[in-house]
Amino acid sequence: MRVLITGGGPTGLTLAIDLARRGVDVRVIDKTDSFFPGSRADTIQPRTLEVFDDLGVVDAILDAGSLAPSYRVHLDGRAVEERRMAELRAPRPDQPYPNPWTLGQAQLEDILRSRLAELGARVELATELVSLEQDEHAVTACFGAGETARFDYLVGADGGASTVRKAIGVAFPGTTDETFRLMIGDVHAPSLDPTTGHWFAAATSPMTGVAMTPLPGTGMFQLNTAIGMDDDASLTTMQNALDRFSADVHLTGCHWSTVWRPNVRLAERFRVGRVFLAGDAAHVHPPTGGQGMNTSIQDAYNLGWKLATHTSLDSYETERRAVAATVLKASDDLLRLYATGHAEAHQRGEEHLGLHISYRPQTATGRLAPGDRAPDAPVQDSTGKRIRLFDLFRGPHATQLVFGAPAPDTEHTYAVLRPSDDPTGCGQYVIDTDGNALAAYSAYIAQTDGHVLVRPDGHLASRGSTGADDW
Structure with a gap:
């Protein structure tokens, strides 16, 4: 093809x-x-x-x-606080990558x-x-x-x-919308701390200003600000925008820029x-x-x-x-x-965060349903190695999980067993050592007699076992 x-x-x-x-x-x-x-x-x-x-x-x-940065807030040229757009989240058994990445x-x-x-x-x-x-x-x-x-x-x-x-x-x-324009550009600002983002605004209007986000590995910041109808995306325009709020930030170069309209x-x-x-x-x-x-x-x-x-x-x-x-x-x-x-x-x-994207039908109910993102969980393979369900899913294939019972001896099919279960006759299997896999899929297992089919894109299929109409 x-x-x-x-x-x-x-x-x-x-x-x-x-x-x-x-x-x-x-x-x-x-x-x-x-x-x-x-x-x-x-x-x-x-x-x-x-x-x-x-x-x-x-x-x-x-x-x-790097992690999405915190922002140092500068009002009338004076740093007053640091804040994040969102609190950092700790990894969970079902979510190995909990935070946005820059x-x-x-x-x-x-x-x-x-x-x-x-x-x-x-x-x-x-x-x-x-x-x-x-x-x-x-x-x-x-x-x-x-x-x-x-x-x-x-x-x-x-x-x-x-x-x-x-x-x-x-x-x-x-x-x-021709009435609102944003300027975005990659700039050099040697006087700014590169370990954090920066927000410049006036004390009388603290929510409208200039954002400077560090770009890892480049030594530059991405600058974002609203501009007037006649402004271009030049370094001069960027410097003028900053000068409205601070006299201490000097831009020494622009690598790339554009003007964006809604x-x-x-x-x-x-x-x-x-x-x-x-x-x-x-x-x-x-x-x-x-x-x-x-x-x-x-x-x-x-x-x-x-x-x-x-x-x-x-x-x-x-x-x-x-x-x-x-x-x-x-x-x-x-x-x-x-x-x-x-x-x-x-x-x-x-x-x-994109973690709640689902293709479930409108008639579906419950915490986990066909079309939802298949959760991750730490497990142990047959050799005793600690792995994740995502390790089983990785690759261009569908994956079938069979909870609490022997799994068919087919490729990419795994029995998910409790530590007390006997793996004899189970073919490929993993041990749910901490119960996280069962907890993540319990709302779905009852609908599928313990058979869970994960599509190649990491979403739950409509049925529990492989077949032409399972997707």
Whole structure:
């Protein structure tokens, strides 16, 4: 099978890695001449860290980045306190990555490209999709250099101005607010403490100001602030914004910058025939809340195994469009709070972490149901080694857990036993030494006679044992 992905950002790279590790012949193209250089989306949420764990890149991401920082609040140029947008959370048995992680988008993309190269694929720069046609069997793609090629599927991960979305005639309704503009840039500020973030504002209006977030491994800060209608994203504009609140911060250089306007849009469809939309090509988010890139990566993770196995392709749009609509509303609401200087704009709750994303049907009830994220738990393998359920899930396969009974002797099927259970005749098994696995899945076990099937994307399947209609 051959799949073409247009767009070499986090969405396209995540999908390409997922397909390549499944043995799919994947081609990734990007019309730009060089890789993106800036930080832009610099927050990786906990659920996305779990995705990257499965894809084999989480260690590199954790090494390169850092916890989301606390912010030193400067009012009228004087440091008055330090605060966090959210309290740090301790790891739990079911949640190994409890906190958001900070890493510039360019650095993240570099890690993902390296992983893709290990799998034998790469991003082709300066390669533009000009047009496409599809029939019952394949998609024909025409490129700028006059090349034509056939693919089984095509995925548009080519941003808000998506060529693919336009080619398949999918509407992109939403709103663009021309009255509110944000400047985002990566800057050098040698006088600032690089171990923390900084918030500069006036004492009379403490919720409206300039945010400076340290970018791990770069020696730079990402600067965010609202600007006027006639302002550009130059270093001079950034310095002038800071000078309104402090005379002591001097910017010595700008690596990358952009001006952003509230542009909130959701594609009417995520699939037409053999062509799919993912990431910003399907939904455009405000930067508030750090949700856009994370939602896009989740698109790719949901779609990859379905394309590779030709399984439940219609469910991609059903599952992901509903999630995108919910996240878009939350991000837009948060932006409005920020624009009005409301204190809640600087607070983040568990709803932003991605750990509650679910594809459960509306009729489902209970603490854990089909479509929910499959929880993690520490267990012990048959050799006595301490591992996690996520270690069993990791890879391009579904995983079946059988609680309290012998498991079928099939690959990626494990009996989950109590310490007092006799493992004789159980085939592959793990010991739930502390009872965390049983506690995490108890609400679901009763519905499935102890058989729990975990989809390749880490969500619970609709039934407990493998089969064509379990997803």
